[in-house]
Amino acid sequence: MPHALSPLPATAAPRRGQTIAQKIIARHASREHVEVGEYVNCVPDHVVTQELYWPTHKSNLDKIGATRLARPDKAIIVIDHTPSAAVGSAHAATHRLLKDLTAKLGVENFFGPNTGLRHLVLVERGFARPGSLIFSDEGNIASIGAVGALNIPTSADILVPLLKDENWVRVPKTVRINLHGKLQPGVSARDVVQSIIRDYGAGEFLQCCVEYGGPGLQHLTLDDRQTILASTFHTMSDTAIMDVDALALEYVKERANGRDYACVSSDPDAQFEQVIELDMSHLTPLVTVPPELTGATDVTTLAGTRVHQATIGSCAGNRLQDMRDAATILKGRTIARDVTMYISPGSQNVYAQAAREGLLEIFAMAGATVLSPGCNTCWGYLGVLSEGENSISTHQFNYQGRNGAESAQIYLGSPMTVAASAVRGEITDPRKLLASDPMAACAAEAD
Numbered sequence: 001m002p003h004a005l006s007p008l009p010a011t012a013a014p015r016r017g018q019t020i021a022q023k024i025i026a027r028h029a030s031r032e033h034v035e036v037g038e039y040v041n042c043v044p045d046h047v048v049t050q051e052l053y054w055p056t057h058k059s060n061l062d063k064i065g066a067t068r069l070a071r072p073d074k075a076i077i078v079i080d081h082t083p084s085a086a087v088g089s090a091h092a093a094t095h096r097l098l099k100d101l102t103a104k105l106g107v108e109n110f111f112g113p114n115t116g117l118r119h120l121v122l123v124e125r126g127f128a129r130p131g132s133l134i135f136s137d138e139g140n141i142a143s144i145g146a147v148g149a150l151n152i153p154t155s156a157d158i159l160v161p162l163l164k165d166e167n168w169v170r171v172p173k174t175v176r177i178n179l180h181g182k183l184q185p186g187v188s189a190r191d192v193v194q195s196i197i198r199d200y201g202a203g204e205f206l207q208c209c210v211e212y213g214g215p216g217l218q219h220l221t222l223d224d225r226q227t228i229l230a231s232t233f234h235t236m237s238d239t240a241i242m243d244v245d246a247l248a249l250e251y252v253k254e255r256a257n258g259r260d261y262a263c264v265s266s267d268p269d270a271q272f273e274q275v276i277e278l279d280m281s282h283l284t285p286l287v288t289v290p291p292e293l294t295g296a297t298d299v300t301t302l303a304g305t306r307v308h309q310a311t312i313g314s315c316a317g318n319r320l321q322d323m324r325d326a327a328t329i330l331k332g333r334t335i336a337r338d339v340t341m342y343i344s345p346g347s348q349n350v351y352a353q354a355a356r357e358g359l360l361e362i363f364a365m366a367g368a369t370v371l372s373p374g375c376n377t378c379w380g381y382l383g384v385l386s387e388g389e390n391s392i393s394t395h396q397f398n399y400q401g402r403n404g405a406e407s408a409q410i411y412l413g414s415p416m417t418v419a420a421s422a423v424r425g426e427i428t429d430p431r432k433l434l435a436s437d438p439m440a441a442c443a444a445e446a447d
Contacts, residue, residue: 015033016267016269016270016271017267017268017270018033018034018267018270019174019209019211019266019267019270019271019272020148020150020209020211020241020243020265020266021171021172021209021211021239021241022034022036022171022174022270023131023264023266024131024133024150024264025040025042025133025150025169027131027133027262028042028043028044028133029041029042029043029169030043034171036171036172036174036271037170037171037173038170038171039168039169039171040168040171041169042133042152042167042168042169043165043166044133044134044152044161044165044167045132045149046074046075046076046109046122046127046128046132046134046135047075047076047135047161047162048075048076048077048078048118048121048122048127048134048135048136048141049075049076049077049078049118049136049137049158049162050077050078050079050081050138051077051078051079051080051082051094051095051098052094053137053158054094054097054098055090055094055097057158057159058097061159066163068105068106069105069107069163070162070163070164070165071165072105072106072107072108073109074165075105075107075162076109076111076121076122076127077098077102077107077110077111078110078111078115078116078117078118078121079094079095079098079111079112079115080111080115080116080117080118080374080375081374081375081379081381082095082113082374082381083113083114083371083372083373083374084113084114084372085113095112095113098110098112109127113372113374114372114374115347115373116346116347116348116349116350116351116373116374117315117318117346117374118136118141119140119143119144119315119346120318120319120346120347120349120350121347122141122144122149123143123144123146123147123226123255124349125255126252126256126257126259127259128144128147128149129147129148129149129256130148130149130244130248130249130252130261130263131148131149131262131263131264132150132261133149133150133152134150134152135153135154135158135161135167136151136152136153136154136158137153137154137155138153138155139153139233139237139238139239140230140231140233140316140396141153141315142229142230142232142233142241143227143229143315144226144229145212145225145229145239145240145241145242146222146226146229146248147222147244147248147251147252148241148242148243148244148248148252148261148263148264149241150209150239151239151240152167152169152238152239153233153238153239154167170207170238172207172208172237172238173207173208173209173273174208174209174210174211174266174270174271174272174273175204175205175209175211175272175273175274175275175276176211176212176213176272176274176275176276177196177210177211177212177213177214177275177276177278178212178213178214178216178275178276178277178278179192179212179214179215179216179217179220179278179280180215180277180278180279180280180281181216181219181279181280181281182219182280182281183219183220183280183281183283184281185431185434186285186429186430186431186434187280187283187284188227188285188414188415189221189224189227189228189321189414190227190231190286190316190317190394190414190415191283191284191285191286191414192228192278192280192283193227193228193231193232193316194231194286194296194412194413195278195283195286195296196228196235196278197231197234197235197293197296198286198294198295200235200276201234201235201236201293201294202294203236204274205236205237206236206237207237207238208237208238208273209237209238209239209240209241210235210237210239210240210241211242211243211266211272212225212229212240212241212242212243213242214277214278216278216279219280221247221321222247222248222251223319223321223322224321225242226319227316227317227319227321227322228240229242230316230396231316231396234293234396243265244263244264244265284298284299284300285298285299285413285416285417285429285430285431286299286413286414286417287299287302287392287412287413287427288411288412288413289302289398289411290398290399290400290409290411291399291400291410293398293412299413299417299427299428299430300429302411302427303426303427303428303429304427305390305411305426306390306425306426307336307339307390307392307411307421307422307425307426307427308338308339308340308385308386308389308390308391309339309340309341309342309383309385309389309390309391309392310335310339310340310341310342310392310418310419310422311341311342311343311344311377311383311391311392311393311395312326312344312393312394312415312418312419313342313343313344313345313346313371313375313376313377313378313393313395314344314375314377314378314393314394314396315346315375315378316378316394316395316396317393317394317395317414317415317418318344318345318346318350318373319346319350320353322346322394322415323343323345323350323354323359323415325414325415325416325419326343326359326363326415326418326419327362327363328416328434329416329419329420329423329430329433329434330362330366330419330422330423331362333366333423334365334366334367334423335366335367335368335422336423336424336425338425339422339425340369340383341367341368341369341422342368342369342376342377342383343369343370343371344370344371344372344374344375344376344377346373347373348373350373351373366422366423368422377393377395377403378395378397378403379402379403380402380403380404383403384403384404384405385405385408385410386404386408387405387407387408388405388407389405389408389409390408390409390410390411391403391409391411392410392411392412392417392418392427393412393413393418394412394413394415394418395412398410398412411427413427414430416430416434417429417430420432
């Protein structure tokens, strides 16, 4: 009787190369390799949160009897949404809660009112570094990917890494976007990301990390890169990151303060969900039409739409580059009589540098109100819209009721587009004002 054949030994599938996200996650899971879709426990470099959620967090800590954090040195807590606690609001009590609680828990990295947004605090103070992994409470903190740090948003689960010094991560797929060309005058990084959200915001990037690179990266400032990354989550992606080049590395070296970092790049044979080539030189100024974030259209199609409020701020438009862009339009000009304009620098550093460069004076002379560093107007804390008003802003969202009255319409654009619209009192192509002499333009408008 013939012997039965023995089964052939299983042959392991060859391992593909790893993307940036895979490498960072593997490193923090103490693994050499991770597969897309795999769930792994990761130990973070830092955990960052903001104040609005802390009354609930404190209640949950009390319910489970938690009296200490696993690694208070890794915790970063920032008061960035409510830099000024208004009379009658509960925010003053939250400020007091966090001042007392962080002292009790031994959290040294507590940044109080007017420090600025978490996003900028992480980058400016050297917490975000190449190869680092940070658990946060929001997807827009992917802006730290400009220096090669990976943001993992956990929302309400942010207490888990604070209490356990680890949390699970689902290894994301990766979409690669190669940037080419150079932005034309009047076109900014905000227009780049608005075009991406328009073209890929229907779920194509779901459960993905969007990885940016390509030769066009060299033409973008570090602020530009953060702007693109801060809004990429509107594509429904999990997170986003960029290749680290000499510009980003030099910035990190000046701020690392002895903390380690490791530059990470995707392997040549890394598997991408898709690869997109984007030529930035073909882009024009865009405005996103309410209430959909995917509704970006050429600014000329909306020219003449009346504007009541113009706002520059939020994590999508509050860095020094944004201040400079706005100033190029506002210098020597005055905002229209029927327009209220607010400008919120993103951090103390941005505010101070804008003052040194004379930008704050330009804003004041133009008739704008400069607010303290923070989120401020983006979530309706300040600059509330009335019924029937139109706003154009650099904010993150444009759904009805986001900044006040349900009937108010919120248009989104770049700092240059917002500033140009504030001057004219209607949605305006910024290239028209860039091409004209400010003083001559002001005289013509007065006539």
